[in-house]
Amino acid sequence: MMNLTVLACQSCGYRAIPPKYTCPNCHEESLSEVEIPGKGKVFSHTTIRVAPGAFSSEIPYPILLVELENGLRVTARTELEQVLIGQVVKLQKVENGVYWFS
Numbered sequence: 001m002m003n004l005t006v007l008a009c010q011s012c013g014y015r016a017i018p019p020k021y022t023c024p025n026c027h028e029e030s031l032s033e034v035e036i037p038g039k040g041k042v043f044s045h046t047t048i049r050v051a052p053g054a055f056s057s058e059i060p061y062p063i064l065l066v067e068l069e070n071g072l073r074v075t076a077r078t079e080l081e082q083v084l085i086g087q088v089v090k091l092q093k094v095e096n097g098v099y100w101f102s
């Protein structure tokens with residue numbers, strides 16, 4: 001399992017997925033990168049059947065919304081054939097800014 005680098009507000013502790021420059025919670029420009037465990041639960045999932053440019057050759061493919069610690073949610077790809085809501089998944093790799101969980 002890998003860690004994810006996310007942004008943490010040094011002012012209020014809010015966590016965000018990059019890129020963000022000001023904290024959406026307290027509006028301070030005090031976001032800095034922190035690492036959190038790349039482990040979460042499947043919050044929801046869907047299958048992409050229409051995709052832009054670079055991804056059009058890969059359709060259909062599943063997309064996960066993974067809920068990490070602190071309730072932070074990240075959109076991710078997966079190589080799993082089947083996923084269930086609430087299933088525990090771990091970060092496998094980050095490729096071209098895309099998170100892959102398995």
Ligand SMILES: [Zn+2]
Binds near residue numbers: 010023024025028
């Ligand atoms: Zn803040």
